[in-house]
Amino acid sequence: MKYISTRGKAPALNFEDVLLTGLAPDGGLYVPESLPKYSKEQIASWSSLSYTDLAFQIIQPFIGGCIPDDDLKAIIDDTYVDFRHPAIAPLVQLDRNEWVLELFQGPTLAFKDFALQMLGRLLDYVLERRHQKVVIMGATSGDTGSAAIQGCKRCSNIDIFILHPYKRVSEVQRRQMTTVVGDNIHNIAVKGHFDHCQAMVKASFADQSFLPEDRQLVAVNSINWARIMAQIVYYFYAAYAVGAPDRSVSFSVPTGNFGDIYAGYLAKCMGLPIEQLVVATNQNDILHRFISGNTFEKHELQHTLSPSMDIVVSSNFERMLFDCYDRDGAAIADLMKRMDTETVSIPSTAFAKVRELFDSHGVDDEATVETIASVYDASEYLLDPHSAIGVKAARECRRDTATPMITLATAHPAKFPEAVMKAGYPSAPALPHHMSDLFELDERYEVVENKLGDVHAFIAANIRA
Ligand SMILES: Cc1ncc(COP(=O)(O)O)c(C=O)c1O
Numbered sequence: 001m002k003y004i005s006t007r008g009k010a011p012a013l014n015f016e017d018v019l020l021t022g023l024a025p026d027g028g029l030y031v032p033e034s035l036p037k038y039s040k041e042q043i044a045s046w047s048s049l050s051y052t053d054l055a056f057q058i059i060q061p062f063i064g065g066c067i068p069d070d071d072l073k074a075i076i077d078d079t080y081v082d083f084r085h086p087a088i089a090p091l092v093q094l095d096r097n098e099w100v101l102e103l104f105q106g107p108t109l110a111f112k113d114f115a116l117q118m119l120g121r122l123l124d125y126v127l128e129r130r131h132q133k134v135v136i137m138g139a140t141s142g143d144t145g146s147a148a149i150q151g152c153k154r155c156s157n158i159d160i161f162i163l164h165p166y167k168r169v170s171e172v173q174r175r176q177m178t179t180v181v182g183d184n185i186h187n188i189a190v191k192g193h194f195d196h197c198q199a200m201v202k203a204s205f206a207d208q209s210f211l212p213e214d215r216q217l218v219a220v221n222s223i224n225w226a227r228i229m230a231q232i233v234y235y236f237y238a239a240y241a242v243g244a245p246d247r248s249v250s251f252s253v254p255t256g257n258f259g260d261i262y263a264g265y266l267a268k269c270m271g272l273p274i275e276q277l278v279v280a281t282n283q284n285d286i287l288h289r290f291i292s293g294n295t296f297e298k299h300e301l302q303h304t305l306s307p308s309m310d311i312v313v314s315s316n317f318e319r320m321l322f323d324c325y326d327r328d329g330a331a332i333a334d335l336m337k338r339m340d341t342e343t344v345s346i347p348s349t350a351f352a353k354v355r356e357l358f359d360s361h362g363v364d365d366e367a368t369v370e371t372i373a374s375v376y377d378a379s380e381y382l383l384d385p386h387s388a389i390g391v392k393a394a395r396e397c398r399r400d401t402a403t404p405m406i407t408l409a410t411a412h413p414a415k416f417p418e419a420v421m422k423a424g425y426p427s428a429p430a431l432p433h434h435m436s437d438l439f440e441l442d443e444r445y446e447v448v449e450n451k452l453g454d455v456h457a458f459i460a461a462n463i464r465a
């Protein structure tokens with residue numbers, strides 16, 4: 001298996017090299033040169049596998065022989081041992097043919113754990129084998145950061161630097177990052193918003209001269225292909241539970257950086273019968289506006305009750321557009337440049353493909369709170385604000401009620417007490433037992449101006465020899 005850049009000008013890499021990078025040198029994102037495609041019979045043959053056995057079947061072809069099968073199996077098994085539910089990704093029924101897939105049963109209470117607990121183990125394995133040390137630089141709106149720190153904290157070959165927007169993540173999210181002790185772990189609170197943090201990470205891949213000569217940057221954001229790969233698995237797993245592949249299934253996905261829903265799109269390309277893929281956004285609705293009207297226009301970032309999705313520029317949309325442009329790297333490079341500075345529409349043939357693949361809906365704070373309240377009233381099920389956006393969008397976009405509609409519940413409500421209490425829930429939802437001392441632990445983080453030079457200086461001063 002080889003990986004190529006969406007901008008067509010970078011050398012193809014194998015899995016191990018793609019794991020140890022972020023953006024391609026031409027500024028693009030790596031994608032598999034070709035995807036494995038499975039028949040209905042092949043997909044049916046995996047329907048009774050455990051989560052980890054299914055993960056092995058889905059992931060193994062993407063590794064392209066870089067990791068022996070037995071070692072890969074051990075990594076996958078170990079990844080999910082700390083998940084609190086035996087099903088790993090349990091499905092909960094809200095109504096007739098309406099479900100939520102709980103992706104928050106991992107150690108840091110968000111869907112990011114599915115990929116980042118695996119990424120940490122994959123990196124540890126590969127770096128030990130290569131006797132190599134790397135620097136991780138990641139941007140977070142709250143959830144990627146804690147999952148990445150949790151996944152990488154024991155890796156002696158990694159120094160990890162996580163940038164979060166100062167005062168713009170929930171207190172639980174901040175403490176999940178800043179209370180983890182380790183001289184290889186650094187939290188940087190940038191006086192800006194998530195897009196500033198993400199832009200700094202991307203710019204750093206283009207010029208790594210701030211690092212010592214023997215180090216390279218590795219991404220933990222979903223620009224890293226390995227993140228996407230691990231997220232494909234739960235689409236298959238959930239679909240089996242509601243009758244696939246004999247029956248089609250639809251998914252609604254709370255969307256920010258477009259990584260999670262892109263994994264769903266890949267599952268569909270691999271043969272899973274997916275009827276609808278609903279892109280559910282908050283008020284930062286650039287994707288909803290684009291999908292519904294073919295106008296890509298950046299608005300100012302808005303701070304919402306679903307802060308993890310307070311994102312303007314969605315990294316992974318480029319991977320999607322690459323396919324809609326028949327994998328024309330030069331055209332994507334030009335489009336991306338224009339999307340940076342102008343309002344853009346894409347040619348009707350490419351847009352028709354986008355429309356065929358996705359439905360979308362934008363949900364404001366008021367509707368988010370209403371959805372949390374109405375679902376709780378109807379079924380005593382407490383949604384976090386991001387998952388509530390998914391449920392609301394699913395209800396708005398659903399084409400038929402005969403097809404099961406699964407909303408990805410991307411975070412635990414205890415991470416976002418403000419939104420949940422606005423919806424009438426009487427108190428802050430309890431944190432799971434393993435986090436019960438979160439508010440008693442000391443925090444450590446550095447507040448830094450929104451300047452790339454200041455961030456680089458902090459990183460350079462804190463990399464271990
Ligand atoms: C809780 C939560 N839900 C949804 C999302 C959106 O996922 P994606 O960025 O993969 O679109 C994020 C982060 O981006 C998140 O943290």
Ligand SMILES: N[C@@H](CCOP(=O)(O)O)C(=O)O
Nearest residue numbers: 140141142143144221222257
């Ligand atoms: N919501 C994310 C933002 C970063 O997205 P990623 O999936 O590209 O890492 C977060 O919680 O940090």
